[in-house]
Amino acid sequence: xxxxxxxxxxxxxxxxxxxxxxxxxxxxxxxxxxxxxxxxxxxxxxxxxxxxxxxxxxxxxxxxxxxxxxxxxxxxxxxxxxxxxxxxxxxxxxxxxxxxxxxxxxxxxxxxxxxxxxxxxxxxxxxxxxxxxxxxxxxxxxxxxxxxxxxxxxxxxxxxxxxxxxxxxxxxxxxxx
Numbered sequence: 001x002x003x004x005x006x007x008x009x010x011x012x013x014x015x016x017x018x019x020x021x022x023x024x025x026x027x028x029x030x031x032x033x034x035x036x037x038x039x040x041x042x043x044x045x046x047x048x049x050x051x052x053x054x055x056x057x058x059x060x061x062x063x064x065x066x067x068x069x070x071x072x073x074x075x076x077x078x079x080x081x082x083x084x085x086x087x088x089x090x091x092x093x094x095x096x097x098x099x100x101x102x103x104x105x106x107x108x109x110x111x112x113x114x115x116x117x118x119x120x121x122x123x124x125x126x127x128x129x130x131x132x133x134x135x136x137x138x139x140x141x142x143x144x145x146x147x148x149x150x151x152x153x154x155x156x157x158x159x160x161x162x163x164x165x166x167x168x169x170x171x172x173x174x175x176x177x
Contacts (some may be wrong), residue, residue: 001018002017002018002019002051003017003018003019004016004020006012009054019049019051021026022047022049026051027047027048027049028042028045028048029049029050029051030046030048030049030050030051030052031047031050031052031070031072032052032070032071032072033052033076034069034070036048036050036052036072036076036077036080037072037076037080039080040079040080040083040084041083043087045084046084046087046088047084048080048081050072050077052070052071052072052082053068053071053084054101056103057100058071058116059100059104059112059115059116059119060112060115060116060119061111061112061115062134067149071098073119074096074098074116074119074120074122074123075119075122075123075126077096078094078096078123078126078146079085079126081094081096082094082126082127082130083107086130086134091136096120096123096127098116098117098119098120098123100112100113100116101113101116101120102118102144102145102147103104104116105147106147113147115125124139127139
């Protein structure tokens with residue numbers, strides 16, 4: 001949806017070149033991890049767009065298996081974004097999404113979901129480290145929903161209350177019915 005109609009891989013119905021338009025407006029653009037890292041490291045880079053795939057990006061498993069040459073991971077993309085956005089005197093908002101966790105969970109592909117969850121955990125750690133250095137950044141970590149692989153509480157019959165929902169404990173003190 002970023003390439004003009006007629007370009008390889010384009011899904012647009014018009015001739016608008018979104019990437020070219022942003023480039024003309026002064027944005028730096030990257031299509032590989034190496035280009036993204038180089039551009040985000042340059043102090044003059046204030047706006048950076050990375051487009052690394054025509055469809056879904058690859059997860060940790062595929063990248064480690066060499067099936068996504070040149071494609072950055074979530075941590076690398078977030079680091080680049082923080083480097084560029086961190087130069088702003090006005091502050092910024094950044095949303096880092098581990099979207100493939102959900103995609104893999106829908107397919108019951110637990111191995112890939114876990115690998116991407118670990119990558120997301122590393123991204124959260126990097127964001128927290130940035131916030132600690134910066135001193136004026138708030139990091140929120142939320143989920144839009146969960147899947148069957150989630151660790152949840154269990155029913156504990158010895159808890160007080162007349163309803164079953166009163167007897168659901170959190171993981172660290174859950175028991176079996």
